[in-house]
Amino acid sequence: MIEDILSLVRKHEDWRVRKCINLIPSENVMSPAVRSLLSSDLGHRYTSTDGFYMGTKFIDKIELYGEKLAKEVFEAETADLRSLSGHIANWIFLSTFANPNDKVLCVSPDDGGYPGLWKEGLTSLLRLRVVGFPFSKKRMNITVNEAVELVLREKPRIVVFGASLFLFPHPVREMGKAANEVSAIVGFDGSHVLGLIAGKTFQRPLKEGACILYGSTHKSFFGPQGGIIVADKEHGEPMKKRIFPMFVDNAHWNRIAALTLALAEMKTFGNEYAEQVVCNAQTLAKALSDYGFPVKCAEYGFTRSHQVWLDYGGYKQGEVAARKLEKVNIIADCGVRLGTCEVTRRGMKEGEMEKIAEFIKRRLIDEEETERLKKEVTRFIRDFQRVEYCFET
């Protein structure tokens, strides 16, 4: 039994790490040092806010250190690292500031918004009414004038920027006045673009008018799987007060220590990393477009994030492409969103993006023989086993 479990994990690692090109935009890789903290003794321990548990003197320092770094990296007044995921950070945010029947304005899943916020998700759990932003599919962005009108008319309690299919910065600044006028609370679900925000290449939500920025710490942000919330004092403190006892009892200190080290990496290497991620996405998009793939938003420079969108017209069609790519060890989702976070972290630059585009073309357009192409992909990824943008340890 033990051998079976260990063997499955080994097989997974051998395949996904050593043999595959990973283009899933919600995934990334941790540095060896960050990863090692996940298996530290911290993962066995309890703390509590009222000092019930002894033995926490170093853990308490890690918590403060992590919060300090998060405030610096995101230019925020408060920070909290306890949220177990980006989804739970959304939940903490909505439940703190909205009451049943309040309206929430966010990007609809039809336009690339996060389904977990939508009707089947948190807004139904919290009995909120959800309204979609007016959106231009051509520009893949919120249409500002109509959105301003809608805010003034519908008077949402909460406005949430951010999305799962997220190519261009959202108009936080442009909508600030209208949101203020109706006293809406503006949050930014930065799950996808958190590493780009930390690296100062995308947008700076807290400077542009959002009161709260939160999200996953493992997508473009290269930390362990989990969540983070940073905010101004007025909105951050009430959320902090509710996290325990409403959402997290014992925090996961191994994850928080790992996240703290990832924040230190981000502070030091984040700008260089994030600029390369975006440059790689733009290079990949252009190369794919030149081959004739349906890359969205060519007229707007394709993307300013870590994502490239191949618009096949729906998940069913996308799935056909994603399955074909998986057979040659290129991993994508059925969206088809292609992400450049992990390949960048493994040290790839523009030349490698052109090579990846060529592999994709040889698979999906030329329909080259599977085994030969798979071998070539495996040989290619062999040279990118190190993790870059981190401290030498």
Ligand SMILES: Cc1ncc(COP(=O)(O)O)c(C=O)c1O
């Ligand atoms: C915009 C957005 N928010 C939240 C989440 C949920 O994040 P997590 O998986 O960390 O709970 C996702 C998931 O992909 C997402 O795309």
